[in-house]
Amino acid sequence: MSDTGTFQTLGELEGEGILPRRVDVWCPPGYDERPEQRFPVLYMHDGQNIFARGSAFGGQSWEVHAAITRLMRRGESDGVIVVGLWNTSQRWRDYMPERPFHTLATHEQRRSFERHAGGPPRSDAYLRLLVHTVKPLVDTRFRTLPGREQTTVMGSSMGGLISLYALAEYPALFGAAGCLSTHWTIGGSPLVTAMGAALPPAGAHRLYFDYGTLGLDADYEPFQLQMNGHLRRAGYVEGQDLLVAKIDGGEHNEAAWRARVEIPLRFLLRA
Numbered sequence: 092m093s094d095t096g097t098f099q100t101l102g103e104l105e106g107e108g109i110l111p112r113r114v115d116v117w118c119p120p121g122y123d124e125r126p127e128q129r130f131p132v133l134y135m136h137d138g139q140n141i142f143a144r145g146s147a148f149g150g151q152s153w154e155v156h157a158a159i160t161r162l163m164r165r166g167e168s169d170g171v172i173v174v175g176l177w178n179t180s181q182r183w184r185d186y187m188p189e190r191p192f193h194t195l196a197t198h199e200q201r202r203s204f205e206r207h208a209g210g211p212p213r214s215d216a217y218l219r220l221l222v223h224t225v226k227p228l229v230d231t232r233f234r235t236l237p238g239r240e241q242t243t244v245m246g247s248s249m250g251g252l253i254s255l256y257a258l259a260e261y262p263a264l265f266g267a268a269g270c271l272s273t274h275w276t277i278g279g280s281p282l283v284t285a286m287g288a289a290l291p292p293a294g295a296h297r298l299y300f301d302y303g304t305l306g307l308d309a310d311y312e313p314f315q316l317q318m319n320g321h322l323r324r325a326g327y328v329e330g331q332d333l334l335v336a337k338i339d340g341g342e343h344n345e346a347a348w349r350a351r352v353e354i355p356l357r358f359l360l361r362a
Contacts, residue, residue: 096120096156098142101228106220108213110179114225116233117142117156119170120163129234130172131360134221136186136246136253138175140345151345158352171243171360174229176221186249187212187277188256191285195278204277218257222264238266239295243359245269247348248307249277251300255286258298262291269299269355272307272343275314283314287321298327299334299355303341312337334358 101114115138119130133155139146141153155173162168179185187204189212195201205211221244230237244265246254251270258268275283300318302311319335327333336354341347 094120095160097122101225101232104220104224104228106216106224108216109185109220110181112138112179113177114138115142115175115177116229117173117175118233119156119172120160121170122172122234126234128169129236130170131241131243132172132174132226132229132233132235132237133360134174134176134225134242134244134257136176136178136244136250137182138177141173141175149345151349153345153349153352155349155352155356158349158356162353162356167357168360172229172233172235174225176225181209181213183208183249184210184213185217186246186253187214188252188259188282188286189214190260191256191278191282191289194285195281200278200281214253214256215260217253218260221257222261226264239264240266243267243269245271245299245355245359247271248274248343252277252282252286255298256289258296259286259289259291262296266295267297267299267359269359271299271301271348271351271355272303272341273300273311273315273318274307275318276307276310280314280317283317283321287318287325290321290325290327293326293328293332297332297359298322299336299358301336301338301341301351301354303338303343303347305340305342307343308338308341 103111105111251273
């Protein structure tokens with residue numbers, strides 16, 4: 092049995108209206124030795140940051156494969172296939188929730204985003220790539236459990252926003268979403284309100300949110316508390332299908348997310 096699992100790339104995948112991007116796949120230890128077993132799948136954004144340090148921003152990665160391997164060794168997981176979609180120079184446009192964007196309070200907020208990002212959001216096109224190209228390819232090439240209950244999406248910062256948006260837009264496809272250091276400040280309270288209104292009702296999904304207390308994360312708490320109210324009204328119950336964690340000393344970088352990634356993995360991927 093391989094101690095570290097196996098990696099392969101699906102190459103550069105293209106979607107209409109967005110830039111092509113590399114997609115990597117990691118299969119857990121024992122995948123090749125257990126040909127009868129099928130595995131749940133975790134789709135992650137900012138794919139160059141989740142595995143190898145050499146490709147990661149600032150030379151620090153999540154090392155999510157190592158975290159999953161530790162959980163497997165402790166008997167806390169049977170393993171999961173991880174799919175990493177790399178970001179591009181259009182990251183903000185790809186990850187900003189498109190429908191909520193159009194409900195932002197002021198015209199100036201929309202103009203400010205477009206000036207900074209180089210144009211309006213195109214996250215609907217990004218999600219179409221994920222849903223109609225990446226997932227079918229993964230389900231064809233790998234021994235996946237393709238159902239909603241076994242399909243999770245996760246990311247950090249803007250990746251947290253697009254993870255929640257993916258679940259809201261495709262609730263029949265994604266059963267869980269992990270949103271680390273969700274970058275609420277990009278849209279403030281109007282964005283939280285719009286995302287809260289788009290939540291699927293509780294009962295078939297699992298949601299994880301966290302935020303630290305240092306750096307950019309220090310600004311997130313009031314917005315996350317606002318989102319918590321929407322979650323309660325939608326029927327989500329803390330500890331049951333919802334976990335919100337305040338990480339004392341937590342920062343806004345890959346090293347910080349690496350340090351706490353086992354928390355969402357345990358919650359989101361539990362049987």
